[in-house]
Amino acid sequence: MSVRVRFAPSPTGGLHLGGVRTVLYNYLFARQHGGDFILRVEDTDQSRYVPGAEEYIVNCLQWCGLIPEESPQKGGPYAPYRQSERKHLYKEYAEKLVKDGYAYYAFDTPLELENMRTQLHSNTNTNPQYDRTTRMKMRNSLTLIKEETDSLISKGEPYVVRIKMPENETVSFTDMIRGHIHFDTNLVDDKVLLKADGMPTYHLAVVVDDYLMKITHAFRGEEWLPSAPVHILLWQYLGWAKHMPQWAHLPLILKPDGHGKLSKRDGDRLGFPVFAMNWADPRTGETTGGFREMGFLPEAFVNMLALLGWNDGTEQEIFSLEELVKKFSIERVHKGGAKFDFEKAKWFNHQYIQQKNDAELLPLVKPFIQTHVNNVSDPYLLRVIILIKDRCTLLTDFWQQGHFLFETPELKALQSIREKWNEQKKQFFLAWLQSLSSTTEWNHTNIENNFNQLLQQQGLKKGDILSTLRIMLVGGKYGPGVFHIAELIGKTETISRISNTLSLI
């Protein structure tokens, strides 16, 4: 039987890096087994639906190079891949479950549910549930006579379908990561399967669709583990037990200090992205930063995610996607949560930037420069990349580390020149300006020789003058070799920056 796996996001907002890791593990497993990777959009909860979120998810997958074989966009043999478009399919299964005695219609109004919760709320029962202990006190097809149920339905009274959790049973399965897991059915409530608007809940839709789409393995976040008994019973009750996919519940991605799940708020607080790409929330107008816009290469992002919860048993950390396809194994995924380490994420990116050749980097760096200046020629940008690549960890660093190669910088450190200024230095720079203007071959070696000669003639020490020159050209005390900078910005600009500084001191 060929492997079929799925990523099944709900389009409710930005794509968390944990979500991308789920995509990645699905993708690697499918590729490794020559199977299919499917994108299924789980949009049955209309109240949480956010316009644009699906397109955003598709773009994130595209950016990461983790492209599904079947999806709402591409179609495929089991279309549609958007659950809202499959609404008509689910009711029949909900009704079959009711007919077979595994589920029931419940007519309780929100007020009645609220009353039940307040009445039963006590110190020992802080969260009263609709379950085996309460269902017989509620208004549902188990407590009403058949004629009444039928008449309520035919009158159009709103109802939901709930699973009837069996009493005193143990439900178990073998998780590919966690091994044998069992649940006591007495501790699980009667989850809603079909809502009053006719839409299925996640619990019904995930089982029906995994069955209809012939999913063989389902990898999902650890937060879904408590729902597993409901799903297992649905697979059994619908008569599909032998088709149930093998499950793997992936460990959480934790805050850097290891205390709790990493949230978007932690990212905002600690100054790193949590979403794959920038997410502009249409409801609030707020934009949350993403790894892509922060200057991560997708290969580095993917490599970093692969290792958040998995390793191949060696010290190796850099893996190409092809290598991951060969070496990944779901059984080696850790049970415990994986701490997110932003410094480590940057380390991966630095490695990938250094590995890439300069011509490959050019189109990747260009958009990050073009957000600041728009008339940059490719040959010039290539020279900049060669000069500053080793100082760059993020694609945004090419601007941070090299902005003065594209624009005349603000002289932020002028004060520090002033503090050590003297007549000798002034004479040196005036003389050097003269000599620069008559330099014909403008390259860093000539400029440096010329500089050294004059220093010697004037009997001055190099260090101090060199750092003054750096501030004149860069605006601050950073950047690559000063003479390389002068070569790149050209003779006219070099002369103009020096003269301009002289006039300001």
Ligand code: GLU
């Ligand atoms: N729609 C669920 C989510 O957004 C999918 C869980 C699953 O993969 O079964 O997390």
